[in-house]
Amino acid sequence: MAFADVNDLVSAAENGNPRAIGRLISMVENNAPTLREAMKLMSPHTGRAHVVGITGSPGVGKSTSTTALITALRQRGNRVGVLAVDPSSPFSGGAVLGDRIRMQRHATDRGVFIRSMASRGHLGGLSAAAPQALRVFDTAGFDIVLVETVGVGQSEVEIASSADTTLVLSAPGMGDGIQAAKAGILEIADIFVINKADRDGVQALVRELRNMVALASYGPGDWKPPIVKTIAQEEVGVDELIAEIDKHRAHGEKSGEWENRRLKRAASEVEALVLGTVRQKFAVRGRDAFVQVAAAVRDGDLDPYAASDQILSSI
Ligand code: GDP
Numbered sequence: 003m004a005f006a007d008v009n010d011l012v013s014a015a016e017n018g019n020p021r022a023i024g025r026l027i028s029m030v031e032n033n034a035p036t037l038r039e040a041m042k043l044m045s046p047h048t049g050r051a052h053v054v055g056i057t058g059s060p061g062v063g064k065s066t067s068t069t070a071l072i073t074a075l076r077q078r079g080n081r082v083g084v085l086a087v088d089p090s091s092p093f094s095g096g097a098v099l100g101d102r103i104r105m106q107r108h109a110t111d112r113g114v115f116i117r118s119m120a121s122r123g124h125l126g127g128l129s130a131a132a133p134q135a136l137r138v139f140d141t142a143g144f145d146i147v148l149v150e151t152v153g154v155g156q157s158e159v160e161i162a163s164s165a166d167t168t169l170v171l172s173a174p175g176m177g178d179g180i181q182a183a184k185a186g187i188l189e190i191a192d193i194f195v196i197n198k199a200d201r202d203g204v205q206a207l208v209r210e211l212r213n214m215v216a217l218a219s220y221g222p223g224d225w226k227p228p229i230v231k232t233i234a235q236e237e238v239g240v241d242e243l244i245a246e247i248d249k250h251r252a253h254g255e256k257s258g259e260w261e262n263r264r265l266k267r268a269a270s271e272v273e274a275l276v277l278g279t280v281r282q283k284f285a286v287r288g289r290d291a292f293v294q295v296a297a298a299v300r301d302g303d304l305d306p307y308a309a310s311d312q313i314l315s316s317i
Pocket residue numbers: 058059060061062063064065066067197198199200201232233234235236
């Protein structure tokens with residue numbers, strides 16, 4: 003290995019070395035034994051990047067929008083990281099097609115790092131793995147990290163909503179409203195993006211989203227999600243989108259929501275680790291731990307709460 007030890011690896015990542023960044027993210031995915039040490043070393047370097055979650059049904063244009071955002075953000079001098087999270091896929095390490103296309107365009111640019119991630123072996127599943135991968139991007143000094151989630155399942159919604167700013171994409175003619183409402187995706191939007199604004203039905207979708215925003219209750223001074231129209235393919239509306247992303251950050255920093263959300267993110271990250279650790283302990287012991295007390299519970303000598311207390315205090 004090109005890196006002498008974990009110290010060396012983290013220092014290289016701090017300097018933006020792409021191989022070091024990639025390696026650290028693989029360590030997160032695989033729950034490598036040296037991950038703990040790496041996290042400890044990275045911790046003081048985190049908290050700077052603006053994490054922007056991008057979510058929406060397949061086909062709305064998440065990948066295309068991500069690519070357009072990278073281009074525009076690079077133009078204003080930002081270093082941009084992209085984490086594509088696909089809970090349904092066992093593949094990772096930049097193997098997905100969208101990544102390959104984007105890679106070509108930004109392949110030689112050290113200011114861009116794109117990586118897709120699966121949950122493979124991580125103790126706390128994707129809910130812990132994704133924020134840890136964000137720590138790696140943060141350590142490497144990226145100004146903005148785009149977290150693109152594939153699909154609209156519960157874990158994607160969770161990951162997208164733990165971002166500092168969450169974009170919810172929809173597109174005309176896809177029946178998105180209903181689909182998104184089902185997945186609970188609308189409640190998490192900080193910014194609604196209507197992509198494919200070159201298509202028919204944009205106004206109807208604008209109305210639908212406006213009505214939804216109007217139905218929600220906002221306190222005075224609350225951030226009210228704006229609706230931005232884009233044609234990602236032609237890079238139209240992207241600067242307006244970035245302006246709203248910046249505004250959302252400024253608003254959050256002023257209102258305290260920024261710190262608030264980061265607190266929640268840290269809490270869920272730790273929670274996922276704790277629960278993952280507990281699960282792993284039982285996986286190692288097998289069901290024996292439960293069987294041992296089961297007879298006493300069956301025979302009425304021990305109530306189930308006392309039994310569960312006994313087991314919990316033993317770990
Ligand atoms: P994802 O599945 O959400 O990542 O969607 P993609 O970015 O892969 O886009 C799905 C399809 O929509 C692709 O064929 C894109 O070329 C196309 N697409 C993306 N943005 C636009 C747009 O603004 N207008 C139109 N007409 N097509 C778009």
